Amino acid sequence: MENPLDSVFAALADPTRRAILAMLLEDDMAVTDVAEPFEMSLAAISKHLAILTRAGLISQEKRGRVKWCKLEPDALREASVWMQSFGQFEPVNLDAFERFLEAELKD
Amino acid sequence: MENPLDSVFAALADPTRRAILAMLLEDDMAVTDVAEPFEMSLAAISKHLAILTRAGLISQEKRGRVKWCKLEPDALREASVWMQSFGQFEPVNLDAFERFLEAELKD
DNA sequence: AGGATCGTCAACCATTTGGTTGAATATGCC
DNA sequence: GGCATATTCAACCAAATGGTTGACGATCCT
Numbered sequence: 001m002e003n004p005l006d007s008v009f010a011a012l013a014d015p016t017r018r019a020i021l022a023m024l025l026e027d028d029m030a031v032t033d034v035a036e037p038f039e040m041s042l043a044a045i046s047k048h049l050a051i052l053t054r055a056g057l058i059s060q061e062k063r064g065r066v067k068w069c070k071l072e073p074d075a076l077r078e079a080s081v082w083m084q085s086f087g088q089f090e091p092v093n094l095d096a097f098e099r100f101l102e103a104e105l106k107d
Numbered sequence: 108m109e110n111p112l113d114s115v116f117a118a119l120a121d122p123t124r125r126a127i128l129a130m131l132l133e134d135d136m137a138v139t140d141v142a143e144p145f146e147m148s149l150a151a152i153s154k155h156l157a158i159l160t161r162a163g164l165i166s167q168e169k170r171g172r173v174k175w176c177k178l179e180p181d182a183l184r185e186a187s188v189w190m191q192s193f194g195q196f197e198p199v200n201l202d203a204f205e206r207f208l209e210a211e212l213k214d
Numbered sequence: 215a216g217g218a219t220c221g222t223c224a225a226c227c228a229t230t231t232g233g234t235t236g237a238a239t240a241t242g243c244c
Numbered sequence: 245g246g247c248a249t250a251t252t253c254a255a256c257c258a259a260a261t262g263g264t265t266g267a268c269g270a271t272c273c274t
């Protein structure tokens with residue numbers, strides 16, 4: 001995967017990883033804490049975090065024995081810009097956004 | 108893959124499929140014409156088009172023996188909205204966009 | 215009818231993906 | 245030192261992905 005967009009979009013394609021990003025939106029977190037709400041092994045979450053890191057969507061910094069995960073908005077922004085380059089999109093429509101949030105809540 | 112974002116982002120993760128979308132930005136195209144610039148079989152392109160269709164990113168309509176492919180911006184817009192929900196992004200930054208285009212041209 | 219063109223289907227293959235478990239490494243605590 | 249905690253590594257597995265080829269069904273043209 002040469003083009004950075006490949007790894008960014010591939011990373012975003014997994015719901016577990018999108019959920020992790022949403023969690024990190026709140027605050028930086030340790031790997032164990034990221035894993036806590038998920039019904040899957042710590043090793044699996046560790047792999048997801050590695051994928052997000054390779055995509056540039058998060059960064060990880062080890063302090064002591066805990067590794068802190070931090071959202072890195074730049075990569076996401078690049079993907080967002082790619083989408084916007086499909087120019088006919090009017091700048092974000094709040095109605096669409098509200099419908100989206102409503103749809104999310106139904107799940 | 109239940110969440111529509113799964114299939115949209117998965118579809119966008121492949122460079123061939125992003126290239127197809129960019130082509131369709133110009134105009135609607137027949138499957139054979141979509142396939143022409145790629146060094147891969149028609150069947151492979153047909154599969155890529157099926158993936159884009161399932162993701163809702165394009166639609167296909169058969170008229171006579173040719174099947175026309177048409178960009179469907181709504182699914183893309185939904186993904187774009189999801190990204191924007193990572194709110195700290197200021198509304199699209201033209202400088203970032205110009206840097207992006209410049210970087211693309213270098214390839 | 216017969217032939218060429220458009221596109222998909224089916225079977226197959228190699229590679230990647232997303233998960234598991236158990237062992238290993240590194241750090242902090244007493 | 246010795247134990248608990250935090251995280252990754254390695255080997256493995258099932259399923260999905262991205263490609264191939266060859267046969268097939270539709271449609272158009274003469």
